[in-house]
Amino acid sequence: MPELPEVETIRQDLRKKILGKKINDFVFTKKARLNKTTKFFVDFFVGNHFAEIDRIGKLIIFVLPDEKHVLLVHLKMTGQLIYKKDDKIIPGGHSDVSTVDVPNKHTHVQFHFEDGSKVFFNDIRRFGYLSLETIEKLEKIKSKYGIEPLTDNFTWENFAKIFAGKKSTILKALLLNQQIISGLGNIYVDETCFDAGIRPDRRVNTLTLAELKRLFASTKKIIKKAVEERGTTFNNYLDADGKKGSFVKFLKVYGRGGQKCVKCKSILTKTKIGGRGTVYCEKCQK
DNA sequence: CCTTGTGTTCTCCG
DNA sequence: CCGGAGAACACAAG
Numbered sequence: 001m002p003e004l005p006e007v008e009t010i011r012q013d014l015r016k017k018i019l020g021k022k023i024n025d026f027v028f029t030k031k032a033r034l035n036k037t038t039k040f041f042v043d044f045f046v047g048n049h050f051a052e053i054d055r056i057g058k059l060i061i062f063v064l065p066d067e068k069h070v071l072l073v074h075l076k077m078t079g080q081l082i083y084k085k086d087d088k089i090i091p092g093g094h095s096d097v098s099t100v101d102v103p104n105k106h107t108h109v110q111f112h113f114e115d116g117s118k119v120f121f122n123d124i125r126r127f128g129y130l131s132l133e134t135i136e137k138l139e140k141i142k143s144k145y146g147i148e149p150l151t152d153n154f155t156w157e158n159f160a161k162i163f164a165g166k167k168s169t170i171l172k173a174l175l176l177n178q179q180i181i182s183g184l185g186n187i188y189v190d191e192t193c194f195d196a197g198i199r200p201d202r203r204v205n206t207l208t209l210a211e212l213k214r215l216f217a218s219t220k221k222i223i224k225k226a227v228e229e230r231g232t233t234f235n236n237y238l239d240a241d242g243k244k245g246s247f248v249k250f251l252k253v254y255g256r257g258g259q260k261c262v263k264c265k266s267i268l269t270k271t272k273i274g275g276r277g278t279v280y281c282e283k284c285q286k
Numbered sequence: 287c288c289t290t291g292t293g294t295t296c297t298c299c300g
Numbered sequence: 301c302c303g304g305a306g307a308a309c310a311c312a313a314g
Contacts, residue, residue: 077290125313
């Protein structure tokens with residue numbers, strides 16, 4: 001599941017690879033989820049290029065040189081953006097880096113660049129989308145996102161403010177709410193709560209100052225570490241080179257329901273909180 | 287039936 | 301009874 005660290009990894013990778021490169025062709029299948037006609041996309045992109053790649057929360061923002069438009073890409077659960085330099089077949093099959101062949105049956109969109117390199121948008125479940133928007137629309141969309149764990153705005157003061165007015169919200173629901181904190185998804189919320197030693201089903205108005213401080217520190221720590229490890233490949237996620245993210249080896253609760261807690265060896269609880277699958281330790285998290 | 291991210295709808299409380 | 305917050309529901313597809 002691409003969350004902030006995964007999307008940020010892809011953004012940083014693609015920036016180095018495709019900025020300024022002229023787009024020679026825009027290729028698509030009829031399964032592609034686009035917010036305009038395919039003709040519109042082709043006419044718009046062929047001959048054009050990307051001037052910058054930004055991100056807000058889990059949304060990738062490809063900035064066009066006209067300073068009037070952006071291409072928004074949301075990967076949802078199974079989307080991938082894979083860059084490939086050329087179509088050379090390496091004898092014996094796979095290259096030593098990429099763990100995926102592209103294009104494949106889940107490739108719905110391709111950008112072909114002037115130097116022969118390509119970007120492939122793959123999506124098994126097809127929940128992800130490409131959306132061509134104006135700068136004005138982007139500002140409206142951006143205004144709906146909460147504070148970003150990787151920016152200077154993510155201070156203890158701003159973090160504490162989030163909780164100040166809240167009453168009985170379930171902690172996990174609050175942390176997953178993109179309008180409050182942007183970028184956290186199911187993996188990092190469970191990991192953050194474990195790291196802070198707090199049950200994800202706690203009502204936020206019952207959290208003590210000490211607990212809030214731990215939660216703030218853990219959020220920063222987990223996200224920073226996950227970005228350093230280039231994300232978590234649990235099922236489907238790959239970076240722009242088709243490589244897996246290595247944070248998976250640091251997961252302490254996500255996907256480990258029924259297994260032993262790494263700290264206290266008791267069995268981790270798997271349950272549903274706020275409608276989402278949740279794993280936590282009854283002993284280590286209070 | 288499950289999975290998760292997100293947008294919408296509904297309910298409840300002060 | 302109104303407004304807003306929070307929770308529940310709906311939807312995507314395999």
